[in-house]
Amino acid sequence: MNYTHEHLEIQKTMRRFIDEEINPHVDEWEAAESFPAHQVFARLGALGLLGLNKPEEYGGAGLDYSYAMALAEALGHVSCGGVPMAIGVQTDMCTPALARFGSDELRREFLAPAIAGQTVGCIGVSEPGAGSDVAGLKSHARKDGGDYLISGQKMWITNSLQADWMCMLVNTSDGAVHRNKSLVMVPMDSPGIEKAQKIRKIGMHSSDTGLIYFDEVRVPQRYRIGEEGQGFVYQMQQFQEERLWCAASSLVPLDECIAETIEWAQQRKLFGGTLADQQWVQFKLAELKTEVEALRALTYRACDLHVQGRDVTELASMAKLKTGRLTREVADTCLQFWGGMGFTWENRVSRLYRDGRLASIGGGADEVMLGILAKTMGIAKRPPRD
Numbered sequence: 001m002n003y004t005h006e007h008l009e010i011q012k013t014m015r016r017f018i019d020e021e022i023n024p025h026v027d028e029w030e031a032a033e034s035f036p037a038h039q040v041f042a043r044l045g046a047l048g049l050l051g052l053n054k055p056e057e058y059g060g061a062g063l064d065y066s067y068a069m070a071l072a073e074a075l076g077h078v079s080c081g082g083v084p085m086a087i088g089v090q091t092d093m094c095t096p097a098l099a100r101f102g103s104d105e106l107r108r109e110f111l112a113p114a115i116a117g118q119t120v121g122c123i124g125v126s127e128p129g130a131g132s133d134v135a136g137l138k139s140h141a142r143k144d145g146g147d148y149l150i151s152g153q154k155m156w157i158t159n160s161l162q163a164d165w166m167c168m169l170v171n172t173s174d175g176a177v178h179r180n181k182s183l184v185m186v187p188m189d190s191p192g193i194e195k196a197q198k199i200r201k202i203g204m205h206s207s208d209t210g211l212i213y214f215d216e217v218r219v220p221q222r223y224r225i226g227e228e229g230q231g232f233v234y235q236m237q238q239f240q241e242e243r244l245w246c247a248a249s250s251l252v253p254l255d256e257c258i259a260e261t262i263e264w265a266q267q268r269k270l271f272g273g274t275l276a277d278q279q280w281v282q283f284k285l286a287e288l289k290t291e292v293e294a295l296r297a298l299t300y301r302a303c304d305l306h307v308q309g310r311d312v313t314e315l316a317s318m319a320k321l322k323t324g325r326l327t328r329e330v331a332d333t334c335l336q337f338w339g340g341m342g343f344t345w346e347n348r349v350s351r352l353y354r355d356g357r358l359a360s361i362g363g364g365a366d367e368v369m370l371g372i373l374a375k376t377m378g379i380a381k382r383p384p385r386d
Contacts, residue, residue: 092242097235098111151214331353
């Protein structure tokens, strides 16, 4: 994949916005364990950056997915992980199914304001007893006239404490687990919703994460995305873009972590020379840089095929797996080279060490990615779809 002038201009706009309106506030937002999502999203919406690959009739730019990937990569310039993740939820995690399968009415009501940055969305999949095991979720919706009455819990939900709506995966029948789920748009000010707990995390501090309770929450059935019972399928498709976003948004932080470590190593006096004079340090940083470039190539190839309409389940899973593993290795190795300075809270490398750990858990744990790959490779048997 080669970025065109248009791709690069989008990245230039995003980086300028980050330098002027995000990075100067990151330390403050990290300390507050929240950032003003409505304010930031409104500015991004005004710049046309929240719907690059969404339909023009709802305010999007109507571009192909490579532009969304270019934006995700530019978001890596933010000097923390929490704010980019919150933006990625809006662009690549809670809106793809809505854009593809939602009714015109639903897209006018929810997608258009999200693209404009007038509302904040979240994606409600994980539960206390069902994280990577999506089929095992227990929240349910029963029909009451033309409405659903939704009860259950959602946990680890990014943006949920500020969100105006949730794209919620919920059981809408008692049928087989892969065919009884639907994606339903749920306004977060609905009676019966309790934002029960703000979850404190070891990283991603500026991104609010909530435990949400639903008690007979009444939602019109017309708020369902697409066909009833197809929610599991729709969510698996959304996961592909979430996983590609995860990979793309990690590239710049990895590059910058290595570059900053090189600069530090060249200044750090050690044993009559500098840390950078040590051959082990030179070789290890060279190896890590090579691995980042390999991840970039894998991510770009997956994006190319996705734009062509090909199934990228295998490549997206590989990219997601590699991202989590490599982020851990780069952050840990570079922190070691920084020594005591790397163990300080404000150090950028230590922030990547904390924030980056999520990449091996969120959006499907490493072990889930390996399980998917084992199936696509024909090593593991695929379970019957009920």
